[in-house]
Amino acid sequence: MLDDVTTQLRRGVVEFCVLGLLARSPMYGWQLAAALTERDLIASIGTLYPLLGRLRDRELIVAFEQRNEGQQSAPGGPTRKYYRLTPLGEEHLARFRAQWRPFTQSVSEIIEEGKTR
Structure with missing residues (x-):
């Protein structure tokens, strides 16, 4: 039963976690997946790509291709698909940030035992 709650909570916030990571700097899919899986926000990289498609x-x-800076291969070598926020994405994240703290504080006040307003 608790796993169902965790799954629902993840679904509700993982989009904003992706936007928050991309607000720091552009990232490629494996970077995003690693940051999210190490925090148990997604189960695998396979769940990330459909979300990235919806955000695009x-x-x-937006997605853009860039050559991996650490590669020693010749020009024209492999590139990675990176993602970055658009101005609309920045606005969307800012609206979420403005609502997140008051929302979580209200929920905490209600569900924590012995805490009253």
Whole structure:
């Protein structure tokens, strides 16, 4: 039963976690997946790519290709697909940030025992 709650909570916030990570700097898929899986926010990289597609469709992020800076291969070598926030994505994240703290504080006040307003 608790796993169902955790799954629902993840679904509700993982989009904003992706936007928050991309607000720091552009990242490629494996970087995003590592940051999210180490925090138990996604189960695997396979769950990330559909989310990235939805965020692109909503014009909250854009994808671009960039050569990996650490590669020693010749010019024209492999590139990675990176993601970054769009101005619309920045606005979307800012609205979420403004609501997140008051929301979590209200929930905590209600569900924590012995705590009253």
